[in-house]
Amino acid sequence: MKEKIENIQNKIDILSLKRLTVLSEKNDIIPFSSFWEKGQVIIIFIRHFGCPSCKAHVSDIWNQQSKLKNKRIIFIGNGQPSMIKGFKEEINSPSVEIYTDPSLETFEACGLKRGLRYLMNFKSIKSLLDLKRRGYDMSSWDDQLGDKTQMGGVIVLKKPGVLLYHFVSSYLGDFDSSKDWKTVDIS
Template sequence: MESSCNLSNNRVTNVQTGETITLSSLWEEGACVIQFLRRFGCPICRMGARDITHLKPRLDAANVRLVAIGQEETGAKEFIESGFWTGDLFIDQQKKTYGDLKYKRYNFLTIMANLMCKMTREAVSKATSEGITGNMTGDALQMGGTLVIDKGGKVLLDFKQETPADSVPLDRVLHVLGIGRQSRTLSVESR
């Protein structure tokens, strides 16, 4: 994916303010990291959100916006109040962006098989050991991912979840943004 132009006019709603914006406004002023969440109640999603939030001070210093987008309002208030996310939080109520990005969507049988796989069980166990709990409310069939978009809309990283336990390597996010190095890369990286 070389450009985000097919996403620019998609609309999302800010959970905190209720304001609806176009996605392109997220990267008008500078680069943006967008975490597309599966479910707000998913313990693996909560752990991943908490982990990427640890990058926020470094992203802020580099003028990079950190945003999360969920697919439904179910559990959003608890997600915010529990401190799993410190950036802006939006909802893609029509799930249009998830579809446009071709994020995988499971059916009941395939999600059950993926939930029982070793990698997913280990991720749930890790979340539990770190005190992260969850619930089963919301749409568990939709996968998510992470986009890193440069100012103006060029996609620098397009990470797609294949299983519920997949999460973007945080060093890749920093790498494509050139954070921690002197020069900034503009190469496009995809999973």
């Protein structure tokens, strides 16, 4: 792992995460802390439900699930709960565990970036063109899909809310290429 555990604890606001909630596809309110209370968890934040890079990222990770040694993987977007079903259908993964936080509070508590400068830059444009060549395209835009300027990231947590890994995307299509979060011992 790139950083020792004690050096990354201050990268997220764990006290806020313990009080924050996300929404399920059926609009149920889920305490964020319930994810790590059930045991080890990898939480992957996606930009929004219309994002072509998010579709590619979730599909790639979900297709590698068997290699991840039965680690629990949760995806969190920021559109309306009603958009989750369509996202799952688009990526052809009905059993993937996806929640949403339209308030963006969990994104902020995890130290994830947000702003037009992260979306409108050379790396984002290059990534978008590469994704288009792979067959991933932007959905027709609807504000219910989420915030276009929100970036994603990866956190790995274990009980009682100990952060083991942290990655923050800096542009559209910026995925953690390291294998650190896939191999971190979260037992």
